[in-house]
Amino acid sequence: MTPLPVSSIAARRVFLDGAFAPATVDVDGDVVAGIRPFDADAAQVVPDDAVLIPGLVDSHVHLDEPGRTEWEGFLTGTAAAAAGGVTTLFDMPLNSVPVTTTVEALADKRDAAQGKLAVDVGYWGGAVPENLGTLVELAEAGVVGVKCFLSPSGIDEFGHLDTAQLEAALTELATFDGLLIVHAEDPAHLHADGPLGPHYADFLASRPPASEEAAITAVIDAARRTGARAHIVHVSDGTALDVVRAAKAEGVRLTVETCPHYLTLRAEDVPDGAGAFKCCPPIRDAANQDLLWAGLLDGTIDAVVSDHSPSTRALKEQGGGDFGLAWGGIAGLQTGLSAVWTAARARSIRLEDLLPLMTTGPARIAGADGLGAIRPGAPAHLVVFRPDAEWTVDAERLEYRNKLSPWHGQRLSGLVDETLVHGVPVWRAGEGILARVGREILAEPTAVTALPAGGGDR
Numbered sequence: 001m002t003p004l005p006v007s008s009i010a011a012r013r014v015f016l017d018g019a020f021a022p023a024t025v026d027v028d029g030d031v032v033a034g035i036r037p038f039d040a041d042a043a044q045v046v047p048d049d050a051v052l053i054p055g056l057v058d059s060h061v062h063l064d065e066p067g068r069t070e071w072e073g074f075l076t077g078t079a080a081a082a083a084g085g086v087t088t089l090f091d092m093p094l095n096s097v098p099v100t101t102t103v104e105a106l107a108d109k110r111d112a113a114q115g116k117l118a119v120d121v122g123y124w125g126g127a128v129p130e131n132l133g134t135l136v137e138l139a140e141a142g143v144v145g146v147k148c149f150l151s152p153s154g155i156d157e158f159g160h161l162d163t164a165q166l167e168a169a170l171t172e173l174a175t176f177d178g179l180l181i182v183h184a185e186d187p188a189h190l191h192a193d194g195p196l197g198p199h200y201a202d203f204l205a206s207r208p209p210a211s212e213e214a215a216i217t218a219v220i221d222a223a224r225r226t227g228a229r230a231h232i233v234h235v236s237d238g239t240a241l242d243v244v245r246a247a248k249a250e251g252v253r254l255t256v257e258t259c260p261h262y263l264t265l266r267a268e269d270v271p272d273g274a275g276a277f278k279c280c281p282p283i284r285d286a287a288n289q290d291l292l293w294a295g296l297l298d299g300t301i302d303a304v305v306s307d308h309s310p311s312t313r314a315l316k317e318q319g320g321g322d323f324g325l326a327w328g329g330i331a332g333l334q335t336g337l338s339a340v341w342t343a344a345r346a347r348s349i350r351l352e353d354l355l356p357l358m359t360t361g362p363a364r365i366a367g368a369d370g371l372g373a374i375r376p377g378a379p380a381h382l383v384v385f386r387p388d389a390e391w392t393v394d395a396e397r398l399e400y401r402n403k404l405s406p407w408h409g410q411r412l413s414g415l416v417d418e419t420l421v422h423g424v425p426v427w428r429a430g431e432g433i434l435a436r437v438g439r440e441i442l443a444e445p446t447a448v449t450a451l452p453a454g455g456g457d458r
Contacts (some may be wrong), residue, residue, distance in 0.1 A: 004424035011046035030422035055087025055381030068099025093126035115437025142442030145179030157416035184215035196324030203323035238291025273321020380423035
């Protein structure tokens with residue numbers, strides 16, 4: 001039986017308008033009806049060692065359904081989201097089969113999601129060589145933007161764009177102010193695929209920082225010429241942030257994200273043959289990690305999102321621990337908040353300074369400006385979080401379909417006690433999933449309005 005929605009929830013520390021304050025949040029149906037002073041007689045009172053925060057927004061998640069549900073799926077993926085305090089996520093156009101590059105494929109994905117959502121889910125489309133010129137159709141069908149790769153994606157059915165095709169995609173998107181999100185690695189700087197052996201340093205050398213910087217520069221140049229909006233996903237190279245800063249200062253319409261694994265894991269610590277740590281672009285060294293944290297603090301980086309991209313154990317371990325043969329992708333949806341908060345507090349960064357990067361930041365990227373905050377009229381997406389609680393990651397107890405995590409065995413700070421979606425408790429520590437009341441988020445078709453040639457007034 002689905003739990004009843006809460007009518008009011010009070011806490012000594014509620015995250016409101018960028019700061020913590022005592023308050024009571026009243027809920028009417030599925031939205032926040034009002035905020036008033038702390039009331040010890042509220043229907044639910046948060047323990048004094050916990051805080052009430054808005055549900056996180058994760059704009060970069062691979063749920064893989066339909067077609068590769070053995071990797072992940074809507075049931076397990078949205079359960080992991082709820083367990084990690086994420087109440088809204090946006091699903092990537094790969095690695096599902098079919099990939100979300102057509103309106104028909106989007107319909108297949110939406111059908112597969114029915115009845116399975118513990119949290120709200122929106123969708124990205126894909127930009128591949130075969131569908132350039134028809135991206136407006138995906139936008140009209142409700143995707144929040146389209147993703148492309150500038151190097152091989154690893155999935156044959158999702159081809160990458162060359163420089164001319166990147167320009168073509170941005171030119172097309174500029175006509176209706178659509179957003180292109182980009183996996184930015186330049187293949188000219190990447191080593192050929194194949195066996196590399198069990199040492200992480202050899203894999204790291206095969207995907208050097210120069211690849212990211214060259215690709216990000218290409219995106220900036222094309223966005224400048226076309227006037228289109230562009231977003232760089234999963235930035236791992238801290239040195240590339242200098243060109244991002246310069247582009248933003250110039251007025252190029254650019255946003256960037258990074259991920260928990262780049263902020264909390266270090267190349268120096270990756271064990272031999274540990275495929276759970278492999279991702280592209282790769283986890284880099286401690287000095288590079290410091291540059292990423294500096295980029296968070298100075299506002300260069302707009303969001304921290306999981307890039308949750310799991311696969312089966314067999315794929316992660318293929319080649320007997322060879323980093324060149326193991327499938328790339330990090331499972332981090334459930335552990336992201338705790339991992340990043342653990343690293344942030346070690347750097348004397350306050351929780352209130354971190355939260356916007358995992359709530360309103362990714363919401364803005366996905367065009368969902370009303371999410372990620374506790375305010376009247378907003379969806380009642382709420383999380384009870386204990387920032388001082390410590391726990392040890394046990395991959396076998398995570399909600400993922402495949403029980404793998406590069407944080408396995410690590411001691412983390414910060415524990416999600418309860419997650420509410422539309423005012424309904426959907427996950428609780430020690431009890432697991434309580435309800436599946438998640439909804440689809442579709443971009444409004446009316447937002448797809450053709451602009452004058454050249455992108456209009458920017």
